[in-house]
Amino acid sequence: MKSVLDSRQLLAARVLANTGSFTLAGQQLSLTQSAVSHAIKALEEEVECRLFLRTGKGVKITPAGKHFLEYTDKILLQMETARTLVAPRTNRGKERLRLGVGLRAREFIMPIVLPLFQKEYPNKLVTIEPGNYVQNLELLESGLLDLVFAVKPAGRPELGYVHLYEDELRFVVGASHPWARSGRLSREDLAGNTLLLSLNTNNTPELLAEHFRLERIMPSHAVEMAGFEAIRDLVKSNLVVGVLSPLLVTKELREGSLVSLPLGSRPLLRQWGVAYASKPGLAPMEQRFIELCRLAVPGILSRMEGLPAGSPEKKVPFTAGLIEETRVNYA
16 A cells, blocks of 8 residues: 655645745745655655756646645645634634535635625634535534535434525437427427436435436436536536536526426426524524525526526516526427
């Protein structure tokens, strides 16, 4: 078995790549230039590969070094996440708010809410642990997270939940797909198409399975895939049928390059919100964070739908404005 890589050497490699100088890297790491040089040399000997080129003008990272650092960054992030999770909630006199955040919340909600929260609570430490649905809820139940953005948990009485918004899952196809031209599909149509879903980061597969069971739909093939842009492009090519929230393809639906159809005779709505431990309940700081989310969400959704900010709150699912009143006849 090969020896384990030294985390101090990995950190030195990352800082050296950022600064391009042994001297500057040493200053950031509180080490001498020589110590950084020895650390990099030892790391290169360990991985048996040249990671950096020493030149008269400084240090350049090699192509192999760039690929190596992609994995190094993941290792360092996982190590910091592990440290954060097990550390006391109050650290050196500062209280932390530990959040479990999925991809969409991290992309759309957090950039708006975090600055507002940190302005009100400048001395509070906020940590974000990106993970999948199951992992984040397990961390919440274990007391290692305080709040989790997620689809509403089912069958977990030990968790509280604050609703933020809902969306609808729909079939999404390219504009020249037979379903788009006819505006309808049958159970037989599903048998010959591959359904493409986003990589499982919540309980959507379980919701879909139950929905299809109630609708008596039996898709023959379903594939999960990471990378929303790749899913969108495949759907446009008519090679697959996407199962997506119209919120994610607002532009394409409006311009007509994609068309959405319902998943059956009834809609499949997902409830999105913030989960927390029922006991001891929400602390004042947590309540304020959720309140800021609730205030921010309507504006975020309006912008994503292409509506003017401050539009009156709708009493229907926020994707309704994007969805034609198409009815599917499962003969």
